[in-house]
Amino acid sequence: MPKLGDDFAVWQAKHENKRSLNGGPDPLAEKGEDWAARNAKTYSSNQTYAKRHSALAAGTKVTIASCQAELGNQEDSAVIDHYNFCAIQKSGHFWIKDGHVFARSTFDIVIAGTGAEGSRTNTMTAAIRNYKFIEGTPSTSPKFGIYWLTSGYNGSDGSNPACSIGGENKLYLTRQEWATNRTATTTITSTRAQGYSRDGVSRCGLQASTHLVNEVPESEGDIKVAATGVRHDSASYLGASASGAIFDRVVPVMHYSRSSTAHGAVAQHIYTAQTNPAATWPKQDGKTIPGSIASGKRLMPLYPEWDANAAQAYKDNQKAKDAACADLEKVDGEDCDEYPFASTWEGAGLGDGNFSVQYLNSLQNRSAGGSLAGWYNSDRILHFDQYYVNIA
Secondary structure, three states, X not given: OOOOOOEHHHHHHHHOOOOOOOOOOOOEOOOHHHHHHHOOOEEEOOOOHHHHOOOOOOOOOOOHHHHHHHOOOOOEEEEEEOOEEEEEEEEEEEEEEOOEEEEEXXXXXXXXXXXXXOOOEEEEEEEEEEEEEEEOOOOOOOEEEEEEEEEOEEEXXXXXXXXXEEEOOOEEEEHHHHOOOOOEEEEEEOOHHHOEOOOOEEEEEEEEEEEEOOOOOEEOOOXXXXXXXXXXXXXXXXXXXXXXXXXXXXXXXXXXXXXXXXXXXXXXXXXXXXXXXXXXXXXXXXXXXXXXOOOOOOEOEOOOOOXXXXXXXXXXXXXXXXXXXXXXXXXXXXXXXXXXXXXXXXXXXXXXXXXXXXXXXXXXXXHHHHHHHXXXXXXXXXXXXXXXXEEO
């Protein structure tokens, strides 16, 4: 933004100020979770927004106010978890008289995005907050706001067109109107027919930008506020919700605690497998077991009902696990636990020997398995998705 007293023509020439709408985001060529893995963006199953705010009546989804609190009113953007996204962008306007800047203002653009279980719709709520004049006293009141654009996906696993935009896209109001706590709610949707694979997956890039309608005052041009990605699916194997919409530029992390009375023994087994694989059974020189964030090697869910190959891989996991367990002493009330899980493509049946088995308390083993299955459903972890396992 130019400073008070600056010659506007000179500043404009330097910055090539444009008031035309920005182009949309580039078509996606990689999954959001792969981008997130490269950029170390993760969230943990025990630190989702819903779990941290479970005591609040509306605590399961972010709002404009809660996004301001999440980001500390600082300029930033973040995928909080699969169902929540927040962004804050600082911007401003400036007024020109006799060719020079005589007044300036600043404001925050705040965006709260939510996903859904049971529909293929992300909801993006935008607001203008903290509008104030920092210099000068202009009399004009511009109309301005936020608009959204989307792109489609063309990756190694399939392709889909851009998502549809509905609701209050391109809602432009005066600063006085925004000051009444007005918001603009936009929906991002797709249909199963537009998606690819058995799950009807659609991946779309999202970009929000500010736009100033009036010729007076001036602005720095359309400012990109937030860029993120969403994924829609119609997976039939994820519990009662046969469709869903998430923010996918984040790697999910399944969390277990060694101090848990429900599954602490399983957590300890996984911890040993991840940090000291040489101490695990079966013995193998140079064993490296995947799944931890430190390893950089994610696990990929395996749903046996997906197809014949998946069904066979699951059987292979069970067979290889049972063969390894046969060499261990069984105690009443214990199950033979395996890691990586039987519900992953990296399980014992992969054949590389990079797995661990151990007999431990049956109730804890089944509790841990139930937690994993429930998490797959609640966080919409699809066949061929990837995730980490963290042990505290």
